[in-house]
Amino acid sequence: MKNCIDILSLNNKISKSKVFGTVSKSNGESFANIFNKAIKCNTTCSSNVCSVEELNESLNGDLDKRVDDAVERLAGFFGIGKHLMAAVLKYLHIDPKELLDPARKQDIVDTLSKQLGLNKHKSEALYNLISDLGISACHQAG
Incomplete structure (x- = not known):
């Protein structure tokens, strides 16, 4: 349930305590119901958020920034520019959000590794980098 609380509080406008309160009162409800209650409670209680659409826009903006940062770090690994890395990912049918x-x-x-002919050591380093990208995205979100 802690992961659910972290996910729901991705945006500073939704406090973890408010989400935790909603979760503790959930009585086994689905994540979607808990999410909707937390959002509804926050939008009625906060003057910072006018609508769910604005909150969604803000969350999408945060996600876009994390994806952009991940592509940039991956580009740095290969010693190429961010835009070229994005083009390589697109060519290989890899969504940068992945x-x-x-x-x-x-x-x-x-x-x-296969498409770029990486050796075993470089592949292991790439695996560690991509693992770190997922971890740092979670830390930024929380």
Whole structure:
């Protein structure tokens, strides 16, 4: 449930204590119901957030920044520019958002290693970098 609290409090406008209160009163409800209650409670209680759409926009902006940072770090690993790295990912049919998904890291490493001819040591370093991207995204969110 701690992960749910962290996810719900990705945006500073939703306090962890408010989310934790909603979660503790949930009685086994689904994550979607808890999320909706936390958002609804926050939008009625906070003057900082006028609508769910604005909150969604803010969360998407945060995600876009984390994705952009991940592409930039990956580009640094290969010693190329961020835009070129984004083009390489697009060519290899890898959505840059997948860089933040821990479940996709091995597939991404395998694809990049194969297509770019990386040796075992470079592949291991790439795996560690992509693992770190997912971890740092979680820390930024919390």
